[in-house]
Amino acid sequence: MKTITSLDDVSFDANGWVPAIAQDASTMRVLMLGYMNPDTLRETLETGRMTYFSRSRNQRWLKGETSGNFQQVKEAFVDCEGRSLLFLVDQTGEGACHTGEFSCYFRSLHDLDQ
Amino acid sequence: MKTITSLDDVSFDANGWVPAIAQDASTMRVLMLGYMNPDTLRETLETGRMTYFSRSRNQRWLKGETSGNFQQVKEAFVDCEGRSLLFLVDQTGEGACHTGEFSCYFRSLHDLDQ
Numbered sequence: 001m002k003t004i005t006s007l008d009d010v011s012f013d014a015n016g017w018v019p020a021i022a023q024d025a026s027t028m029r030v031l032m033l034g035y036m037n038p039d040t041l042r043e044t045l046e047t048g049r050m051t052y053f054s055r056s057r058n059q060r061w062l063k064g065e066t067s068g069n070f071q072q073v074k075e076a077f078v079d080c081e082g083r084s085l086l087f088l089v090d091q092t093g094e095g096a097c098h099t100g101e102f103s104c105y106f107r108s109l110h111d112l113d114q
Numbered sequence: 115m116k117t118i119t120s121l122d123d124v125s126f127d128a129n130g131w132v133p134a135i136a137q138d139a140s141t142m143r144v145l146m147l148g149y150m151n152p153d154t155l156r157e158t159l160e161t162g163r164m165t166y167f168s169r170s171r172n173q174r175w176l177k178g179e180t181s182g183n184f185q186q187v188k189e190a191f192v193d194c195e196g197r198s199l200l201f202l203v204d205q206t207g208e209g210a211c212h213t214g215e216f217s218c219y220f221r222s223l224h225d226l227d228q
Contacts, residue, residue: 010223019133021147029142030200033147045224075222077223078221080211080213086219104193109159109190110190
């Protein structure tokens with residue numbers, strides 16, 4: 001597996017953000033999609049704790065800082081074009097979602113009430 | 115498969131796009147992150163074939179139309195805030211990535227030099 005040596009291979013968008021997928025390493029369930037800027041990506045890789053950039057609050061967001069449900073990074077990948085990131089994590093606590101669900105993807109599009 | 119007729123629970127961004135994660139249903143590997151607009155999301159749910167909106171080409175993009183490596187939809191989910199989609203798919207052919215890799219996430223950031 002190739003490794004990269006610089007964040008130059010990550011393409012941040014015009015706002016300075018890149019989408020970051022968190023996947024639970026034990027269940028392989030996709031937990032959530034957040035965004036990172038260069039600072040929070042560096043912090044995530046240095047600390048091993050998923051640290052996003054909250055677009056709505058326009059600030060750093062250490063996942064679990066309030067809830068205790070931290071995400072510990074096991075593996076980190078960048079896609080072929082550098083436009084998105086994938087993190088395999090150990091989800092601590094009850095789950096990733098603020099609703100109490102383990103994954104934020106608990107609503108099926110096929111079951112949407114029409 | 116139930117076809118949806120309302121996408122009110124999906125929040126498209128200012129450009130009319132929503133990020134869509136494709137995850138291989140058998141290996142559970144995350145394959146890629148693309149984008150959909152309302153038309154290509156509807157087409158995806160109706161046809162059962164992942165159909166993205168190419169931001170670079172500014173047009174509909176039926177995954178596999180050129181390569182033959184279609185992605186057949188097994189399950190479709192929207193996140194708790196409606197801001198991203200997750201599709202469990204059967205990845206046909208050799209894989210999802212134009213490089214020939216099965217997943218677009220084949221480059222590790224783990225050993226990234228700070």
